[in-house]
Amino acid sequence: MSAQTDVPTARITAGRQATVTVPATSANLGPGFDCMGLALGLQDTLIVRTVPGTGVRVSVTGEGAAVLPTDASHLVARTILDRWAELGVEPAGLEIEATNRIPHGRGLGSSAAAIVSALAAADALLPAEAAGRAGGRDGLFEAAALLEGHPDNVAPAVYGGLTLSYETAAATLIDAGEPHRPSTMHTVSLALHDDVVPVVAIPDVELSTKAARGLLPESVPHADAAANAARAGLLVTALTREPSLLHIGTEDFLHQNYRFAAMAESATLIRGLRAQGYAAVVSGAGPSVLVLARGVDEAKDIAAAIEGGAEEFGPWRVEIPGLDASGAMVEVH
Numbered sequence: 001m002s003a004q005t006d007v008p009t010a011r012i013t014a015g016r017q018a019t020v021t022v023p024a025t026s027a028n029l030g031p032g033f034d035c036m037g038l039a040l041g042l043q044d045t046l047i048v049r050t051v052p053g054t055g056v057r058v059s060v061t062g063e064g065a066a067v068l069p070t071d072a073s074h075l076v077a078r079t080i081l082d083r084w085a086e087l088g089v090e091p092a093g094l095e096i097e098a099t100n101r102i103p104h105g106r107g108l109g110s111s112a113a114a115i116v117s118a119l120a121a122a123d124a125l126l127p128a129e130a131a132g133r134a135g136g137r138d139g140l141f142e143a144a145a146l147l148e149g150h151p152d153n154v155a156p157a158v159y160g161g162l163t164l165s166y167e168t169a170a171a172t173l174i175d176a177g178e179p180h181r182p183s184t185m186h187t188v189s190l191a192l193h194d195d196v197v198p199v200v201a202i203p204d205v206e207l208s209t210k211a212a213r214g215l216l217p218e219s220v221p222h223a224d225a226a227a228n229a230a231r232a233g234l235l236v237t238a239l240t241r242e243p244s245l246l247h248i249g250t251e252d253f254l255h256q257n258y259r260f261a262a263m264a265e266s267a268t269l270i271r272g273l274r275a276q277g278y279a280a281v282v283s284g285a286g287p288s289v290l291v292l293a294r295g296v297d298e299a300k301d302i303a304a305a306i307e308g309g310a311e312e313f314g315p316w317r318v319e320i321p322g323l324d325a326s327g328a329m330v331e332v333h
Ligand SMILES: Nc1ncnc2c1ncn2[C@@H]1O[C@H](COP(=O)(O)OP(=O)(O)OP(=O)(O)O)[C@@H](O)[C@H]1O
Pocket: 025, 027, 044, 064, 068, 074, 075, 076, 098, 100, 103, 104, 105, 106, 107, 108, 109, 110, 111, 112, 113, 114, 153, 207, 208, 209, 210, 283, 284, 285, 286
């Protein structure tokens, strides 16, 4: 008990384990900058064990194993400890095993997956008396979106499937004398048309989201904003009801052209595929390329066109990863 307030101190119990899987995600989908996202069938797995004391040990297998830290400065460890501190819970020591399949810095939502998996584990390991403070799946989404800075990757990482997210202005409501911060991050799930099949082309080079965002202008011409609004509306129709509109509905006026200077090979591949009638876009902040195929046969044709066009397009790792409909999955032992 705290002597001053008589509020029981909530503590993380040692000897528990959470296993979390979180999917890769492709954000933007062309004109849906910072709002549209799709969960892909490629997942990271995280095992978090609580141990006595306050030490932190991280082991990483797969993507990033050679470069990521193995102490409390690891993004997953930091996020878990910050989450417990924010929720007013005393931490236990941590043993973290990360199995990373999502390539880093390629526009496939690796940082969103790391943040979501960390928060999902942190929330799942809360003691019963503090569990209500986390806000369930929606609380996890909002916390992750605020950490990531934009909601388009974390929404499909949390909820799975196709998502359309938006942010509302922060405001402070006074509710019965208690300051109350209303949610500012929101998302709606959309039913993806069965014929839409994602194809992903992944290059061997990284580009950080921070660097790619640094290439964007402060403002865009009004005509570009208007054109983008029309394409974003078409994109929702194309993805949910009318895949024949995918090519025109994936035209973007807000970010890709500004970023192509930092990803010339992606620009060449996207232009080449679009000229063949395929709905190719920059995946997230790049440099991977996402192509939204109409059916499995077209997806295979696209994969063959990229692999067979190595002389024109350069070498790409091509995947048809399928979709992830579940989002973040957690098991606690
Ligand atoms: N599983 C992970 N564990 C620890 N750190 C990670 C993990 N995944 C990503 N990171 C950190 O995030 C960085 C990549 O994040 P960044 O936002 O630049 O790209 P991305 O998330 O892969 O792409 P995008 O946001 O465009 O989809 C990595 O270089 C690494 O520092």
